[in-house]
Amino acid sequence: MNAGINYTALGVLVALFVLVTVMGFWASNWRRGEHLESLDEWGLGGRTFGVWITWFLIGGDIYTAYTFVAVPAAMFATGAVAGFFAVPYTIILYPIIFIYMARLWSVSYRHGYVTSADFVRGRYGSRELSLAVSVTGILATMPYIALQLVGIQAVLEVVGVGGAGSFIAKALPLIIAFALLAAYTHSAGLRAPAMIAFVKDTLIYIVILAAIVYLPAQVGGWAHVFEAARAKMTAINPATGAPVGVFIPSAQQYWAYATLALGSAMALFMYPHSITATLSSRSRNTIRHNATILPAYSFVLGLLALLGWVAIAAGTKPIGLDGKVNVQLVIPQLFEDYFPPWFAGVAFAAVAIGALVPAAIMSIAASNTFTRNIYREWINPHATHAQEASVSKVIALVVKASALIFVLTLDKQNAINFQLLGGIWILQTFPAIVFGLYTRWFHSWGLLVGWAAGMVYGTVTAYNLVNPATGNHFAGSLAMIPVIGQLGYIALTAFSINALLAAVVTVVMNVVKVPHGRDETTATDYLADEGDPRAEKRVEHTLPAI
């Protein structure tokens, strides 16, 4: 780590940041509908995004800065099970969402739903279940936004800014970045991140492809990289008496690897920000078409994961400005060590801008959920479209400010722990949402009981995982699966308990004849497409299709 500030890299980083800021403000004029004062316009970009904009938007949304920092860091620290599972996860993700997201798009299009909790409300006629889904969504999203800031912090620290010194010196760059983000999201809504996503993804592709071509040759070639990784992972850690990590999973780790991939894939499109990006697309099959081209990002993510092992071969020392080892810095540090300063600046800009896109979409999605499913449902049932939009804009600011305070005042390990819990929690909304897209068999009380059980089991199990070396709780995502007796992803075990209980309680409810709520949807709603004459238009669009 250089002691001083890398001015060339910092200059390039700031210049690119200014560029996206200008684009963000300009975005409010882009493909503008007649009335920006509604959630359809501000929060869903007018539901007009075609295949390519959606590709950039979803890619920018789910492959976040934190992913780009954390996945190679996990590969560097503990290897394949903690890190490389992201590859099968983001591959099987697409056939999985291919199946049900088109149905969610159709029913939302016809009924004007903006959030998944809107759908749950309409499908089951249950305010309580809808509240459970919306609160879970907001809780799971908040730490995710905070972690985007951790991604920005990582690059700033390697550039030499903001790691040490007074609180103001440490916090100021982040505060400026988030204030600008908040300002243009406020005026342009979802159009701002959609536009910035073009820059973000272009930079990410350039940087990763350059890194993957250039860096392995610098450290002795791929065979040497894998040998260095194998040597590090199979060495015995003297503190625990166990291997440092995993080079290739052994038979005891197959369940862990597979359940992490499957559970994460099922969970990802339950997050409000994924649903927002899907519902903003123009037609039923836009998301399916995207499922065929989004794996391009998974390929890049896989390459990036391998950079964690390149860093092992390169002997990268991820040491923060406070002098302590911080594995989150490994990729920025690798770039600073091997790239010329100007290109390191481009790489850092890619990560920093990569944080802004998901942070913007997540805050919009969380505030849409609050507005539609808490404010309108419980506080002001007669809210107009304009009121909804203005409440949503204010809440988006509150959400971003909270994330900023969270990261600046608390140890970032808290954000990481909460995000781990968020992944477990959000999967517990899967039965209510996805089962509901296919059947009304489940009783809303059954789904609510199942949800509660999954939440409690997942939270308690994660809390009880204690790191033997440090004594900290939330030491990982893997616990013994009951019945099967292997280590597996807690979220998926909690989901199984959730689904089982939902079915049992449904049978009980039917036996004691508790009435089902009113279902406002019909079978054909789930197949509706663009231009459907029965679509409930919240706002008339005059924009011609491009």
Place this chain on the structure above:
Amino acid sequence: MGSRQIDVGTTNKPLMAAAAVLLLIPNVGLLWVGSYARVEPVVAGFPFFIWYQFAWVFLCSACTATALRLIRLARPRRAGGAR
């Protein structure tokens, strides 16, 4: 646009079943970890475990793209709505 009516009765079931199988294949290929968690054969320095999973990026894309075509054939009335 208004003439595009939804008619569930025109769905071609065998084509839909074929699409479902195509969507299942990548899940089996990647969740059956024991089938690929090994080093050999190494290709260009990459262990099998690594390059096998990278290969699925392309195979999976091919599966979903084919499934999308089948679904559009199976429900032809709405094929015009998607771009």
